[in-house]
């Protein structure tokens with residue numbers, strides 16, 4: 285397994301280009317199962333997660349290749365296999381996003397129930413309730429696999445609200461499935477994330493009839509068949525937010541290119557209160573910070589609220605604020621594996637249920653730490669870049685799932701991160 289050895293204390297300066305959004309790419313790649321025509325998808329980042337979904341789609345009969353411009357081509361050639369097995373889903377819960385497309389196109393889907401993971405329980409009850417509302421004739425649990433079977437789907441009103449707000453991949457599954465349902469579907473309490481907007485735009489480029497994506501009410505008029513498409517996915521707002529924190533935590537100055545600031549309003553709002561300068565440029569943003577950081581309160585919410593995927597990164601930054609901050613996690617209440625590791629580096633974090641008191645300290649001290657999940661790992665890299673001395677981050681395979689070449693991008697602007705075999 286790989287490990288990062290990070291020498292702390294350098295201020296980052298320079299330019300970084302943001303890659304395509306992992307969480308837009310995954311449901312869009314899965315939606316290619318809805319058509320036999322070739323789809324070309326541009327800016328799909330070459331990550332462990334996207335590589336993993338490519339393998340799963342190939343077992344489901346898709347031919348997949350990248351052309352010389354690095355665009356991903358997906359063409360379904362064999363629709364006989366409808367099984368996404370435990371091995372596939374165990375390694376990436378987002379594999380669940382093949383459920384809706386498989387059922388709608390092949391009338392049968394057998395997908396392993398995703399287990400829990402480091403950030404908490406990953407239920408799919410809302411996905412299944414949505415498919416039931418679309419008239420799925422049979423949904424059962426057989427040896428750990430969800431088996432959904434239906435000769436056709438029927439448009440209807442589908443409510444996707446849950447105790448923690450809506451569901452992003454649940455919305456993706458129902459939105460995708462409804463494109464081939466008979467009649468009109470209205471999804472109430474749909475997720476509004478930019479990645480759902482991107483999926484809706486992609487599906488419309490295939491010939492679907494979707495309106496309202498990006499709002500809590502999405503309307504889909506089913507069609508007989510979908511075509512192919514050549515589509516460019518949106519930039520990764522979570523990668524961009526992570527690098528904004530990198531500029532702030534090292535007291536440096538970074539210009540992030542291919543960055544859609546309208547996707548980061550809640551994050552920019554908090555960063556401004558902390559004392560971080562965020563200058564909006566054309567399709568880019570320049571970020572710098574004063575040395576003194578103000579404490580703030582953060583509560584994670586569904587989009588357009590503060591994203592749970594940037595909670596750990598902001599926690600790392602607020603470890604160095606002048607005073608106490610309060611961070612409350614409303615989406616995944618157990619998403620705090622990074623606390624113990626940051627405390628090993630001299631942070632003063634105290635968890636009280638879904639809330640963490642972040643007592644600002646003067647400095648962090650480098651130490652050996654363990655990555656546990658994708659975004660917690662990013663927080664440890666951020667802390668390592670500002671800590672005094674050396675930090676070793678173990679199990680960086682977590683970070684490879686969602687950040688394309690993160691050490692190269694950061695070293696190019698002054699970081700000292702070395703990838704070694706553990």
Ligand code: EPZ
Nearest residue numbers: 307378407408409410411446448450451452453593615658
């Ligand atoms: C997506 O996961 C993202 N993953 C996650 O990003 C992100 O943290 C999450 O949305 C929330 O924004 C991808 O897009 C691949 P949810 P998803 O269903 O769709 C509860 C990352 O770091 N819930 O929106 O699986 C659930 O327990 C990853 O890139 C139900 O109760 O998340 C959670 O509390 C991590 N029943 C809340 O809803 C359900 O059927 C939001 O989950 C489904 C979800």
